[in-house]
Amino acid sequence: MNILTLVVQYWPRLIAGLGLTIQITIISLILAGILGMVFGLLSVSKRKTLRAIALVYVDIVRGTPLLVQAFFIYFGIPMALGIQLDPVVSGVITLSLNAGGYLAEIVRGGIESISKGQMEAARSLGLPYGMAMRSVILPQAIRTMTPALINQCIITLKDTSLLSVISVTELTQTGRLIIANNYRSFEVWLIVAVMYFVIIMILSKISKRIERKMSYGKSKN
Amino acid sequence: MGKVKIKNLKKSFGDLEVLKDINLEVKEQEVICIIGASGSGKSTLLRCINALEDASSGTVEVDGNDITRADGNINKYRQDIGMVFQQFNLFPHMTVLKNISFAPVALKLKTKAEAEETALKLLRRVDLEEKANVYPEQLSGGQQQRVAIARALAMNPDVMLFDEPTSALDPEMVGEVLNVMKQLAKDGMTMIVVTHEMGFAREVADRVIFIDEGFIVEEGPPSEIFGNPKNQRTINFLNKVL
């Protein structure tokens, strides 16, 4: 049996695994985006307590391995609360919290990269803080943040493979299950790797295009 | 009645006492120029007037409203206090027209059409009508600063604050900005201008204020401050800059 017949034979399962990988990535990134925005804004707040809250969150995320976070949320918390959590749900929670922490740092960095004069000019016109942040600071910050944001998307996509350890049948777990049947480690991991690679390449191509489109007014003259 | 009344204003950054006891009253339509050495607290004083810095103590009244106790009203008060910065601080992601019309629309003071009409009028006033649809980075420094003045005027302020509006400009562009400011003064705008342009102060100011080490050391009409300064520190400063 060569590698092509293997691909054909396991295609439906591989595609299902890849589908779950992509779904988890998208949902996690949406939730992480919300978390990242909220905690990023907290971390540039004037109030010390708000900044402290953001700092604690980011430090916890960065200070512990993703794998430990996944175990804690899938095994630890349900044990303490006497409940059961679906692996996919646990996985999404883990990745959202994890990516949210990194995105918060990206948002903070983006906002801090904009000169203080921008906020002052907006406030001096009478704009409230929130409006100034939303209409003046964030649109500029997002431009500088874009490469880091895209990078985080790719990292989160790859991190979904760690969810195989809590038996989420995403692409990596699918590969493991297939190998458990046919012992064709080399071919199956090669196929799985190529599938990740192709998706990530497509993603980078799209993001490069977005990045290019986001420069405003530049070199129009 | 004073447009701006500053009483016993003090401002410290940590242990550094920058403004020690400032008392100043600015009348309607008056043009005040503030001069003084670098680090003497000129910007800090100006920024206390629109609460970009919080006063440590004392009061700053603009149009009868105490800025230092504005609580929820600060955004309302600031609408009537225009500010022009040394670094222009135009919004780079907005066209010139949008820079000027954005705040009045966002604050629901004007419809988009009204605000754009006003913006075009203001652009005509600063002689940049043809630049309405370009982005700030395509303008020279002098042009950017004129747009920044137009942006502040779009809020129809009662007072305009200028913090060294020409210090970041190439020498050949200083004139065009000063001319716009002169015209503004002629039109009766109440202005407080921090400047190193002694020529401008001499020509346009009704009163010149010399600040040193957190105090107003000397004030008076330009003819007096420049022609016959009394305080030794004023004399020393003027000897250095003139």
Ligand SMILES: Nc1ncnc2c1ncn2[C@@H]1O[C@H](COP(=O)(O)OP(=O)(O)OP(=O)(O)O)[C@@H](O)[C@H]1O
């Ligand atoms: N946010 C701040 N935190 C700490 N110190 C500050 C802050 N802003 C200003 N200072 C200090 O306060 C003093 C006065 O500063 P200010 O900017 O008011 O001076 P200035 O008269 O405008 O000087 P320049 O002519 O250089 O603009 C300086 O010693 C400055 O370092």
Ligand SMILES: [Mg+2]
């Ligand atoms: Mg200054």
